[in-house]
Amino acid sequence: MIDSIAQQPMLAALIALVSLGIVFGALLGFAAEKFRVQGDPIVEQIDNLLPQTQCGQCGFPGCRPYAQSIADGDAINKCPPGGQNTINAIANLLDVPAPALDEEHGEEEEIKTIAYIREDECIGCTKCIQACPVDAILGAAKLMHTVIVSECTGCDLCIEPCPVDCIDMLPVVQGIVQWHWPTPPTTIDLIATSKMSSQEDAA
Amino acid sequence: MSRTWETPGGVHPPENKSQSMTQSIGHLPIPGTLVIPLHQHIGSPSKIDVTIGQTVLKGQTLTTATHSNNLPVHASTSGTVIAIDDQPVAHPSGLNAPCVTIASDGRDQWIEHVGVTDFRGCGPLDLLQIITDAGIAGMGGAGFPSAIKLSPSKDKAIDTLIINATECEPYITADDAAIREKAQDLIQGIEVVCHILNDPKRVVIGIEDNKPQAIKALRSYIQESPIEIVPFPTKYPSGGEKQLIYILTGREVPSGGLPIDLGMVCLNIGTLIAIKRAVIDGEPLISRITTVTGEACGVNRNYEVLIGTPISHLLTHNEFDENNCSRLIMGGPMMGFSLTSTDVPVVKTTNCILAPGHSEIPADTPAQACIRCGLCAEACPVSLLPQQLFWYAQSKDQERLEAHNLFDCIECGACSYVCPSNIPLVQHYRSSKGEIRKANIDKIDADNARQRFEFRKLRLEQADEQRQAKREARRLVTEQARATSNTSQPGSSAADIIAAAQQRAMIKQASPEQQKAKFERALLAAQSRLQEAEKRLIEATANGSKQQQIICSASVESARQKVDQTQYRLRELTD
Amino acid sequence: MAFKQISSPHGHNPQSTSWIMQLVLLSTLPGFLALSYQFGWGTFINLIIAVVTSLIAEAAILALRNRPIAFYLKDYSAAVTAVLLALALPPLAPWWVVVVGSLFAIVVAKQLYGGIGYNPFNPAMVGYVVLLISFPIEMTTWVTPISLLSEGVNHPGLWKSLSIVFAGNTPIDGVTGATPLDVFKHSSGLVVDQIYQRETLFNQASFAGVGWEWVNVGFLIGGIILLKTRIFTWHAPLAMLGTLALMSILFWDGGSSASRGSPVMHLFNGASMMGAFFILTDPVSSAVSNRGRLIYGSLIGLLVYVIRAWGNYPDAVAFAVLLGNFAAPFIDNYTLPRTYGHTDRRKATDKGEDE
Missing domain, CATH: 1.20.5 (Single alpha-helices involved in coiled-coils or other helix-helix interfaces)
Structure with missing residues (x-):
């Protein structure tokens, strides 16, 4: 054989x-x-990078649907609350170039804001409670409502439905505990500002 | 002579210590107002005990601890509480924090206090309680509650007590002066702590060799005792807790760990003297030794200062020349932070007020580019690569920063000190650390928000399903009602949900027997209520109160109507 | 009264970057003097052309990049690059060679990468290599050392030198010649003793090669000054010289016709000392940790020897340094020092928590 x-x-x-x-x-x-790699599915990983404000500014009802859409090939620059940092992180994850934020969906805010209800003006209509995506508003029909500060993501969604306009978006107070040293200005900025101020002095 | 180890890196900035050591520790007149920050240590805030307008005595508690990791604060002198509000405090941010302001009455009258006569007869836990109640926090730097440090740990016995007399920062001489003048208190403090720790195997005083007089003073007190005095060569930053432990024992505190992990505890000179005063004299921590120095001060000297004394009070008594002051520093030049106002009060951790002149510490020149010369890496006492950290801090690469052990940086400032390009490296690291911490908090918040969002979605879906089920059930019921002209009988048809809905409808229309029984019960109750009301009416007429009579007669009337109504219904049913 | 909010540390060591650069410039003086003595005015002219070109180029690019010009020129880094390039170039090279080299070093190798502190390669060596590849004839024409000039022949004077450099006049015969490394490389088939007997470059030398040995000694002195003032650490230069010596001992084989030259010849010829103390120690393009610098130095020492012995070029410092620059980030990744409180070294690319 x-x-x-x-x-x-x-x-x-x-x-x-x-x-x-x-x-x-x-x-x-x-x-x-x-040796199968038990990694997070890509949607999960993208969702982890999104800021979870659930604000819908991207045009999707919440962060997860947007994550799904990104995984399906949507643009990654539609998230104003996350801003450039989030775009960079997703770009890094997906190994694509990081575009600038798409201004159509809103602008990145410098300071985080949070909703506050002017409680004596609230008529207790519960409309904001229904609008809040993260259940951060407490109250019942005909009773005053209030925002749980630690749970509010600052998504703005409660402002529009309020019939008496008693909700304000206020910047988060920076206490002594949250404070940290700012990044020092670059030398180029320093020299530029000192030049400008000396020109102003001269003028 | 014990062996010492040498830490890597380090720098030798000009010491500038002699200026403030020409005179002995001084005392200042009591300031008119004292501002006592309520939160002077690491840990959660405590509860305020006093109200505005209240008179307080020296040593009286202003707050009580509400949690094991917080400490009370005490009135430093007698007087009246005139405000409880946010005031500028000793913090690099220059922000305000809650404080109690006391207008002193000048009498400086102590509250009643007694010390422990024989501390060896007390249990460690009692002594620790005394130390907590006296508000003693580490007086060297961070202000960690001392009692927590000394508390017995379940898994690690403390066998080494290290006393930090290093004082490696230039200018500061508070500990040096305290050792020279209060060595006896210090030794007693050490004895108390040794008793609390159940006599540790080794007690070491680590001291830099630039304080020969202090070493001599200590030696004269401890000839007999087993306390070791270990002088070692002067180098900044030998006084960092971790550095000192390495110098004295050759062992390293694990990253992210505490000295207790090695069975060690490290205490500062000021803290030990405060412990002695708390335990033996019964006095809470209301004053500390602070060095006032710098060219902008006419007098450079150490003072025993009441906690809460405004810096301006210290400065005016030291011929402070505002125009010659380039910056105002609380702490030493290497790690101290700049104050933005002179209203800030002295706190438990204020070891120095430095007011340097313009030529002494000139304004920073703009940073040049990093040429990666590596002088910073040579100076780093924890063997980091500061130039790489700077590189990644600029690009905000948090992953790399953590891989380069950013969080092991002790912010000693040696790298910035030697940097030929004058780059504010430490500020870059502080800022990066803050951003990383914030990012971690944001991540937790985001996860939290996601959870709530998903929970809400689930809840809404369930509610929707239920509503749909109800609607379906109602529709079925009406259909059935139309089909069978009779009142509803338990349907033999389909789904469980429908059956349940029908059952609910059933209950509303109970059988005639049940209804009869129900009405009979109601009748009985109504009759008894009527009797009751009649009785009250009789009483009221007896009392002669007109108003009572009217109310009672009204209730009798309504009760009688109720009885009539029930009787009528019952009759209707039986017919 | 309000005071400024300033981060600690307050106060500062007086040493500054421009001071370091000035010190490096000063330390090249012994080497420069040796070169000038041995080879005439050529090096001085190179130096002037290179410095002027570099400063103008630096200023122009800074202006284009909208950067403060005076602030950056004051750090002397452009001058250092220019001086190092000028010292490496052959004396009496045509002016345009020096200009092209300086321009390439400053514009491409330095400023296009982001200016001082951001260049991945040593600018002077980039300039040198570009010239060596582009103009091999001009770059390999060296001047004969003073002691080997034949009777009646002198190095050209300053004016004569200027005319050679700028007007392209050719120097008189006997003023230019080969370098010891050239001679050694092109004398294959002879045992070392024969080479040494035949060649005046070797038989009139004190220990390594006429003229060159003193140039190398000059740079060695400069390097020791810098080491003493702690401008750089000993790690990279010593590792490089050590590896070069070790390799040449390994392949010395007693001086047969296959011998690659003695350790002394390798250490004190060509750009060995200048490379070890003035090029390798450029902190921007080298490895960052001390351990990394040991590896970086050894790698360059190895490459220098390999290229000298088996490559096409008689000297190899520039190529070896550029290859070392390539490897530096990789070396850095594996040579982070062990931080206090950690049991192991980490890699720079480590993710997440400890190990």
């Missing part, structure tokens, strides 16, 4: 290659099963 195969080079080669194929195929299959 072996002799006869050995005398048929074509057959020998065929058998050798097929058996090699089978062996390595099995090996690869085994390795793929055994």
